[in-house]
Amino acid sequence: MSDTSLTTLPPGASARKRINGIDVFMWALRCAVAAIAIFGAVATLLQGRYSLAQWFDFAMFGLTLGSVYALIALGYTMVYGVLRMINFAHGDITMTGAFAGYFVASGVSRNGLLATHPVLAIVAIFAVAMATCIAVALATERFAYRPFRNSPGQAPLICAIGVSFVLEQTVRGMFGSGVKSYPLTTWHDAVINVAGLRVPVVNLFVMGCAISAMVILYLIVHRTRMGMAMRAVSEDKAAAALMGVDVDRVVVFAFALGGAMAGVASVCYALIYQQVHFFMGFAPGIKAFGAAVLGGIGSIPGAMIGGMFLGLIEAVGPALFLDGLGITAPYQLRDAIGFLVLLMVLIFRPQGLFGEAMAKKRA
Amino acid sequence: MILEIENMSLAYGNIEAVRGVSIKIVDGGIVALVGANGAGKSSTLNAISGLLPISAGTIRIDGQSTKELKPHQITRRGIVQVPEGRRIFGRLSVEENLLMGAFSRNDHQAIAEDRDRMFELFPRLKERRRQVAGTLSGGEQQMVATARGLMARPRVLLMDEPSMGLAPLVVEQVFDTIQAINAAGTTVLLVEQNALMALEIADHAYVMEHGEIVLEGPGPELAGDERVISIYLG
Ligand SMILES: Nc1ncnc2c1ncn2[C@@H]1O[C@H](COP(=O)(O)OP(=O)(O)OP(=O)(O)O)[C@@H](O)[C@H]1O
């Protein structure tokens, strides 16, 4: 923020033209980050340490991870759309789905269903994870958010952080704090060849699920009455109510859709990393939130593209930007790169890639 | 009586915006509510629509108090507001805006017929049915807002300053439309700053000042009342 209140301007003078220290610092920061990124990328490419196949692997992993971020980001963006509130517990809601999916997965793995009827078993895992996420999301909305919706200040946000802790600690208390490894499917480590490039089946599977879920979501939002009502509510709640829309029902609908997407994401995420843990929702939650902001919070295509972009940056970024700078073990800095991108967006384009200017918002 | 407001008061925090207002709306006519900026007209409409809580008095629809009703339930009882500033859904298409207007209805066949009727009433909207409504001109947006309100098949249409910000020629059209809507059987409660025009077409009218009704009577009669003229024409 530029500080104009300290200096009194003569009447009629334009404050816009003034350049102060903070502006200079911001520009310097912008240039420095761009310079490091470009320099690092050029150096990496000149060194030629990575083959084309390796770059392809990075990109493939990035898109896989990104599609999961995108699914989670949709939950943030839809709830923000209808309530103008950040559901900070969304990452942990996703975690509850991963646990539910894990229990079904280890059940079907032990009784052999996973081997004999893999499709049925996987549908069951997804169904239970989605149902769990939806149920937790709706309970959170009903008992933790709705009572505080009209309270002043940051009450809903603080509530959301509280819910996040409650979910984490409840799962920890019930199932322990250890890492549980996800039962492996037979095809989990399979790799297929596409034009000489090796593509892990699990990546294709995760992307396929995520993209199907997003297509279905898109159709629901754009082709159904409730979807239309949701878009109307996120533009103007009072006007939508005047049209006969029960805003509370639309809010429930948005939480349910977000929960369903989180359920799909939770299983995908557990398949990628092959484990579940009570704290596993935190990092993807924060990153997906970042992805939603990156795309322009409230925008559904924005969340999808923001998620993909963040996943890609995270997977390709360390090798591309850092390797050439001579940084050892650039992968340790994966999260740092992801969050740096986020920070840059928040600083330089707070409305996100697809977000509209806040000035357009009506009182 | 469809709609009856009795001794209604409401406040924003400590600031009383409406005091002891009583308005009666019987089936069939045009009722005008006029007054200067900040008189409390929009607040009155929003209270009727259930968007604002009232602090005293009662609002009745068909003799039943609306105290427990939420805004969407009031709309479903046929009391539909076309809000001030149009408030169309700018990112939805023109056609989606009209369908939103019919959100409280379930008769799909009749909704499609009504939509086509709106396109007859406003041919401009038909040409632009797939266009995102936020890109329309002000006059076209007012058409969307009006058509959207009518799509609910209201018994009473509450219109808050439909002529606001429109060119004089378009204002004429808006007033013609209001009369046509009324002639087709919809009761209208019209809030206007364009006081004289509103009074001319009103069967009955109320003049509001500082949150209170200060004058009431048949519209054309009030239009000639010197107190009204002195207030609004200076
Ligand atoms: N949200 C609000 N918070 C506080 N005060 C408000 C709010 N809305 C309206 N008021 C005040 O209530 C009074 C009545 O406002 P209202 O909008 O009902 O007037 P109006 O007759 O519709 O005026 P206009 O012709 O300008 O639309 C005004 O003094 C206004 O400042």
Ligand SMILES: [Mg+2]
């Ligand atoms: Mg007003």
